[in-house]
Amino acid sequence: MPLSTIKPRVRESFERAATTYDAAAVVQRRVCERLLETLDPSVFPLAHQLLDAGCGTGYGVRLLRQRWPTAHITGVDFAPAMLDLARHDSDACCAADIEMLPFAAASFDLWWSSLTIQWCDTDIAFAEAARVLRPGGQLALSTLGPGTFKELRAAFSTVDQHRHTLPFSAPKAISEALTHAGFCNISLRREKHTAHYPNLKTLLHAVKAIGAHNVGEGGRSGMMGRQAWQQVEAAYEQHREAAGLPASYDVIIGYARK
Numbered sequence: 211m212p213l214s215t216i217k218p219r220v221r222e223s224f225e226r227a228a229t230t231y232d233a234a235a236v237v238q239r240r241v242c243e244r245l246l247e248t249l250d251p252s253v254f255p256l257a258h259q260l261l262d263a264g265c266g267t268g269y270g271v272r273l274l275r276q277r278w279p280t281a282h283i284t285g286v287d288f289a290p291a292m293l294d295l296a297r298h299d300s301d302a303c304c305a306a307d308i309e310m311l312p313f314a315a316a317s318f319d320l321w322w323s324s325l326t327i328q329w330c331d332t333d334i335a336f337a338e339a340a341r342v343l344r345p346g347g348q349l350a351l352s353t354l355g356p357g358t359f360k361e362l363r364a365a366f367s368t369v370d371q372h373r374h375t376l377p378f379s380a381p382k383a384i385s386e387a388l389t390h391a392g393f394c395n396i397s398l399r400r401e402k403h404t405a406h407y408p409n410l411k412t413l414l415h416a417v418k419a420i421g422a423h424n425v426g427e428g429g430r431s432g433m434m435g436r437q438a439w440q441q442v443e444a445a446y447e448q449h450r451e452a453a454g455l456p457a458s459y460d461v462i463i464g465y466a467r468k
């Protein structure tokens with residue numbers, strides 16, 4: 211089942227998570243900051259029209275504003291409740307799917323997207339990015355690689371064969387999709403970020419609070435029995451660190467030119 215078939219459910223989860231997102235999105239903010247910090251200012255000094263594709267509550271928009279105070283920044287998200295929160299900081303807000311952007315070709319200098327394309331068909335999303343960027347325009351993205359939530363997968367694999375995370379793409383697949391969409395000067399880097407939680411319940415609660423709990427085909431549909439749950443908890447405890455139960459994020463940060 212392609213990711214597009216679960217899109218309505220993904221959108222609904224983000225719609226419901228809008229009010230809890232900011233309090234739980236610690237790693238997401240850090241990743242946004244890394245994406246901007248490592249976007250070489252000398253490579254891309256001037257920008258007038260910026261697009262934040264999957265802007266959520268607008269944290270990226272606020273960061274972009276600090277770097278380019280006079281730019282016109284458009285936030286796009288398919289969850290209107292997220293956009294309502296991003297609206298204060300954006301010059302324009304648009305409820306749309308980043309796989310089908312309602313903008314003319316060559317409209318933007320920068321296509322920016324942090325932790326969103328893991329829910330998209332990358333071929334379609336990057337083709338749209340290439341279409342709306344002007345020639346020479348810059349792409350900056352962060353997404354999640356296959357090591358993301360590895361502890362969660364290992365713990366649940368002790369009780370069932372269901373999918374418990376999204377099918378995250380490896381850097382090679384991201385790079386190939388960018389090349390396929392016509393991008394050049396592609397550079398990708400991997401960073402490990404870790405969030406810690408006191409126990410498994412709070413960890414899963416935090417994933418739900420950012421709206422990121424839809425996993426696509428093969429996800430568990432029914433409730434888990436008490437015994438199975440205790441087994442998962444015990445398996446996850448094997449990963450405990452001094453700071454708490456870790457949730458690993460295998461972050462891919464990438465830049466490319468049209």
Ligand SMILES: C[S@@+](CC[C@H](N)C(=O)[O-])C[C@H]1O[C@@H](n2cnc3c(N)ncnc32)[C@H](O)[C@@H]1O
Binds near residue numbers: 239242263306
């Ligand atoms: C994890 S949040 C990241 C939000 C923001 N970029 C940040 O870093 O805080 C992912 C966001 O992407 C949006 N999203 C996911 N798939 C999308 C799509 N195909 N089109 C538009 N928005 C999408 C969700 O609604 C959600 O607000």
